[in-house]
Amino acid sequence: MTACLREGLRRTLVVQGPLTCCSWCWRPWIAAELGLDGLQLGIMRCGLVGALLHVLCLFGGIVLLYFDRRRGGRRGRGGLPGRQPGPHRDHPAGGPRSYGLGYPLAALLGCAWAYHRLEQTLDDLEYLTFGAQPMAPETSAVESSSASRLMAPRSAGEATLVAALLGLLAAAIVYPLLQVLSVAFLDGGVPTLRPLAAFLGRRLPRGVREHAVAGVLAVVIGSVIAVPLALLTVRYRFPGRTLVTVLGVLPLVDPPFVGAVAFQQILGQSGAVNLLCRRTRVSRSSSWRAFPGGAGAEPPLLSLHPAQYRGALAGLDRSLEEAARTWQLGAPLFRRVLLPLALPATRRERCSRSSRESTTWARPSCSNYTKLLAPQAYVRVTTIGLTDVDGLRDLRHPGGPLVGALRSPRRSWPAASSRRSAGAGSAAGDAGPAGRAGGVGARRAAVGAGLLPHSAFCCCRLPRLEPHALPSV
Amino acid sequence: MLCARVERELAAVRVPETVDLTGAFSSANPDLIAAGLLYNAAIAVDRIAFWVAPPGRSIAGWFHASLYDTPIFLCYLSVVPSLAIFLVSVETDFYDRYREYYGVATSMAPCGRCSRPSGP
Numbered sequence: 168m169t170a171c172l173r174e175g176l177r178r179t180l181v182v183q184g185p186l187t188c189c190s191w192c193w194r195p196w197i198a199a200e201l202g203l204d205g206l207q208l209g210i211m212r213c214g215l216v217g218a219l220l221h222v223l224c225l226f227g228g229i230v231l232l233y234f235d236r237r238r239g240g241r242r243g244r245g246g247l248p249g250r251q252p253g254p255h256r257d258h259p260a261g262g263p264r265s266y267g268l269g270y271p272l273a274a275l276l277g278c279a280w281a282y283h284r285l286e287q288t289l290d291d292l293e294y295l296t297f298g299a300q301p302m303a304p305e306t307s308a309v310e311s312s313s314a315s316r317l318m319a320p321r322s323a324g325e326a327t328l329v330a331a332l333l334g335l336l337a338a339a340i341v342y343p344l345l346q347v348l349s350v351a352f353l354d355g356g357v358p359t360l361r362p363l364a365a366f367l368g369r370r371l372p373r374g375v376r377e378h379a380v381a382g383v384l385a386v387v388i389g390s391v392i393a394v395p396l397a398l399l400t401v402r403y404r405f406p407g408r409t410l411v412t413v414l415g416v417l418p419l420v421d422p423p424f425v426g427a428v429a430f431q432q433i434l435g436q437s438g439a440v441n442l443l444c445r446r447t448r449v450s451r452s453s454s455w456r457a458f459p460g461g462a463g464a465e466p467p468l469l470s471l472h473p474a475q476y477r478g479a480l481a482g483l484d485r486s487l488e489e490a491a492r493t494w495q496l497g498a499p500l501f502r503r504v505l506l507p508l509a510l511p512a513t514r515r516e517r518c519s520r521s522s523r524e525s526t527t528w529a530r531p532s533c534s535n536y537t538k539l540l541a542p543q544a545y546v547r548v549t550t551i552g553l554t555d556v557d558g559l560r561d562l563r564h565p566g567g568p569l570v571g572a573l574r575s576p577r578r579s580w581p582a583a584s585s586r587r588s589a590g591a592g593s594a595a596g597d598a599g600p601a602g603r604a605g606g607v608g609a610r611r612a613a614v615g616a617g618l619l620p621h622s623a624f625c626c627c628r629l630p631r632l633e634p635h636a637l638p639s640v
Numbered sequence: 641m642l643c644a645r646v647e648r649e650l651a652a653v654r655v656p657e658t659v660d661l662t663g664a665f666s667s668a669n670p671d672l673i674a675a676g677l678l679y680n681a682a683i684a685v686d687r688i689a690f691w692v693a694p695p696g697r698s699i700a701g702w703f704h705a706s707l708y709d710t711p712i713f714l715c716y717l718s719v720v721p722s723l724a725i726f727l728v729s730v731e732t733d734f735y736d737r738y739r740e741y742y743g744v745a746t747s748m749a750p751c752g753r754c755s756r757p758s759g760p
Contacts, residue, residue: 168737175726175734183722190718197714207711214715222722229726232675233738266695266708269686270715328673343702413725 169289172230179226187219206266213267220274227281234288
């Protein structure tokens with residue numbers, strides 16, 4: 168277990184270290200691209216160091232929580248914020264030179280405390296295990312029904328905590344949302360439905376059509392690329408398999424507009440594809456529109472991550488594949504055995520992909536912003552009132568929140584329904600500990616097959632490195 | 641609603657690890673509550689400090705902005721790959737070993753098995 172911890176820490180450092188170094192070296196370029204001034208550049212320098220320490224602190228804190236060292240974990244993780252307000256509170260008064268220093272200092276202190284406690288915990292692990300842990304799992308929580316648990320009477324402390332959380336939710340989310348929405352339904356203080364009627368009359372049909380196109384294309388193109396990629400990473404061992412796997416998982420956790428920035432640079436008017444088309448004289452059009460639907464042309468390519476397909480394939484019972492090999496199914500093995508077994512999880516992936524892509528693009532398309540990408544929307548939000556006085560009005564258009572609200576409940580439905588339909592006994596469940604014991608057997612790949620995943624990712628990701636200045640034609 | 645959905649999903653799977661969400665709010669876990677609260681406060685407290693300080697400015701209503709927001713947001717973005725590895729790969733690998741280790745304890749196995757290296 169200790170070796171596993173060390174290996175995990177090494178893997179985290181192998182990724183975060185170079186990333187921090189690259190970000191550090193490219194700071195001036197990033198600042199120039201985003202229009203950051205010298206002061207913000209200094210804050211970013213401190214923040215990058217703080218981010219590296221933050222990851223290490225988080226690692227130590229969560230591992231402490233695993234060992235039920237809650238107080239140590241609280242101080243390790245909680246030490247980060249606990250010490251952070253001090254330096255930060257002094258920052259604005261301490262002058263611009265001290266801006267941003269609190270984050271790395273707090274992360275460093277939290278990190279030192281967490282690893283100190285972790286070292287102590289690992290030294291005393293056997294004593295802690297046998298002396299402080301319950302020796303039998305508590306079953307009362309499992310046996311009681313969910314309804315009785317939800318409806319059980321709460322103590323005054325619980326009720327206060329729940330009320331405080333709901334109050335925080337209302338103040339931080341509900342109230343600002345209502346404030347934003349109210350402008351769309353008020354005209355000089357008088358309630359009106361004219362903006363909503365205009366939106367429903369003109370923009371909704373086109374928006375719905377484009378969302379449907381985007382969702383279908385996301386599923387089709389994403390499946391065509393991601394399923395073989397997942398199969399290769401599960402079935403074959405080749406150099407860089409971990410890297411490809413991590414790159415496949417990464418889009419799951421990054422904010423949508425990060426991917427949108429990347430694909431804007433690939434498919435935008437000044438993107439790599441357009442530049443390539445111009446250079447090779449394939450197309451003279453001002454922008455690349457290979458798919459129908461205007462703004463719906465880009466989202467399909469956003470959904471390339473094979474994580475869930477990979478999880479489904481890795482969770483299959485290895486004996487099933489061996490049985491299929493015994494029957495000498497040969498080439499149809501994947502189509503007739505592996506894919507049907509992995510179908511529940513892949514169906515879940517397709518539903519969530521389709522919902523996510525069409526939701527991501529619902530707002531700009533329904534609001535008739537066919538060229539407004541998510542990063543632009545983000546920039547617009549952050550600059551409202553400063554340079555873009557119309558932005559707030561655009562954001563308060565009823566279309567975006569309305570479509571988002573309509574889509575949100577549906578986003579959770581496919582996953583839930585497919586989970587229920589899959590059932591607990593499905594052979595293609597998530598790759599949990601039991602599934603990880605089985606899984607499709609991994610073999611050493613030939614050189615050509617080993618290069619395929621790398622090629623796929625290079626084709627999809629590396630065009631970002633093309634220069635992004637639109638040449639004069 | 642989210643908690644209710646999670647409760648409903650997890651309640652359908654009768655495994656020993658089923659989480660009692662109502663118990664999470666009980667007084668038995670004050671340290672966890674404090675850790676979560678303080679940690680998430682850390683994500684916001686520095687920005688709030690800058691919003692209310694002279695470098696910050698009010699945009700509209702509750703919306704504030706400061707020169708601190710953009711660089712620190714970019715720094716938070718830089719930890720996303722590491723957290724992806726941590727959550728998806730490291731934590732799952734470690735959890736297997738962790739559960740195996742504590743399984744030795746809960747199944748009343750000899751103490752010597754705790755230090756015995758486990759299989760792949």
